[in-house]
Amino acid sequence: MSDDIDRMIATLGAALRQRPDYPFHLIGLAEMVAAEKHRRRAVKLAREAMALGRDDPATVMRGRRLLASMLPGYHVPMMNDARRNRAWDAALRRAIRPGMLVFEIGTGAGMLALMAARAGAAKVVTCETNPVAAELARALAARNGYADRIEVITGPSQKVTIGTDLERPADLLFCDIFADGLLGFDPLSAIGDVRARLLAPGAPVVPRAASLCVGLAAWEDHDRSGKIDAACGFDLSPLADFVDVALLRPIDTPGLDLLSDGETLFRFDFSEASFPASERCAVACRALKAGHVDTIARWIRLELDAETTLEARPEPGALFFSSPTLTPLAAPIPVSVGDEMRVGGWHDRHKILTWIDPGAC
Ligand SMILES: C[S@@+](CC[C@H](N)C(=O)[O-])C[C@H]1O[C@@H](n2cnc3c(N)ncnc32)[C@H](O)[C@@H]1O
Structure with missing residues (x-):
């Protein structure tokens, strides 16, 4: 497969070189190579072009446009998020x-690994699936003078082993693999696996x-995005159950407008060895303002250390990059x-559902 792609690049590249607008067409070749999932080769071709x-x-x-399509769009706002950077930098230094x-686990473009190296780690071993x-x-790492102390493994943490990738069990694990909805990157399994196999006791x-x-x-947008019943004189109620119960905003x-404080529905303590395969619970939310509740908002909180x-609490003017998930009520x-x-919730370590508990006070 690799030979096939090399042959394709050599053949098409030679044909395109005859054309006056060679660099523009070379990007077209890079797009084809990217579509074949040879993304590192595609980046090299695009940079050359x-x-x-x-x-x-x-x-x-x-x-x-091609290069940007190969890196999830959240990386730029995340790496520019000064509040997040300050918090991580301080916690890693401590x-x-x-x-x-x-x-x-999951270095992305390497921001936290750079911080860890600057904080004094003799060696940072990290991994990334993309x-x-x-x-x-x-x-x-090289640009910032840490090439000798940061080692990036391309692949999932589950494939990292002691002896080949890590010379001995690590003294500390850090990771930000918490997608907006918390569980999107499967952090409970990934952290549990690393704790069991790759960390010192x-x-x-x-x-x-x-x-x-x-x-x-x-x-305010509940009527337009959070429900559907009728429009333009038509009965649209059969669509009602197709409104998503987890809208990312x-x-x-x-x-x-948050009408209550935030309450903790689920908390995962990473000093624990394992997590339940699924959990169901409910918490009481007390209204701090009068109004009409039409949505449950949920967001993540990371306790970096004591x-x-x-916390990505949704508020006007908040700059934190992480997004809340909204569950519109009927x-x-x-x-x-x-x-x-009472807000009820369930998770199966991958997805989370929330609802207003019928036993409401
Ligand atoms: C939210 S980004 C954070 C990137 C970086 N740690 C930072 O904070 O700037 C999470 C990254 O972890 C990667 N990732 C998630 N789970 C992983 C796993 N089990 N092994 C390797 N990479 C993983 C994703 O591909 C993604 O790039």
Whole structure:
């Protein structure tokens, strides 16, 4: 397969070289190679084409569009998130002692690995399933003078082994593999596996815990996006059950008003060896404002250590990159200050559901 792609690149590359607009067409070849899932080769071709065609804006834009498609869009806002960076930097500085061998799950483009190396780790071994991100993490380590102390393995943490990738069990694990909805990257299995196989006994984990918080909300867009019954004189009620029960929205979604405090629905303590395969529970949310609850908002909280917590509570003007998930209710429920409603929840380590518990107070 690899030989086939090399042959295709050589043959098409030679044919394209005859054309006056060679760099622009070379990006087309890079797009084909990317479509065949040879993303690292595609990046190399795109970079070559962009260097050759640097004076042609069409080539540069086509190249950038391809490169951007290979890295999930959250990386840029995440790495620019000053609040998140400060919190992680401080927590890693507190946790890492000189000489430590530390392990990370999911380095992305390598931001936290750079922090860990700067905090004094003798060696940072990290891994990343996305080969383009892994390559970028290596490039950023080299660019910042840490090539000799950061080792990036391309592949999932589940494939990392002692003896081949790690010379001995690591002294500390850190990771931010908590997608907006908390469980999207399967962090419970990944952390449990690394704790069991790759960590020294008693080695700390940063974050020490991750939680899912819920709150009662009124959402201006509920009528347009959170329900469907009738429009333009037609009965659309058969569509009602097709409205998603987990809508991802930006943290500063306009018109989303939290009417209660956030309560912890699930908390995962990473000093524990394992987590239940599924859990169901309910928490009471007390209204702090009068209004009409039409939505349950949920968001993540990371306890990096005893001193630092990062919480993605949705609020106007919030800058944290992580997004809340909204569960729209079928109909608004009026609340007065002090009223309590119970929010129920279930997870199976992969997905989370929330609802208003029928035993509402
Ligand atoms: C939210 S990003 C965070 C990236 C980086 N740690 C940071 O904080 O800047 C999570 C990354 O972890 C990777 N990832 C998730 N689970 C993984 C696993 N089990 N093994 C390797 N990579 C993983 C994803 O591909 C993604 O790039």
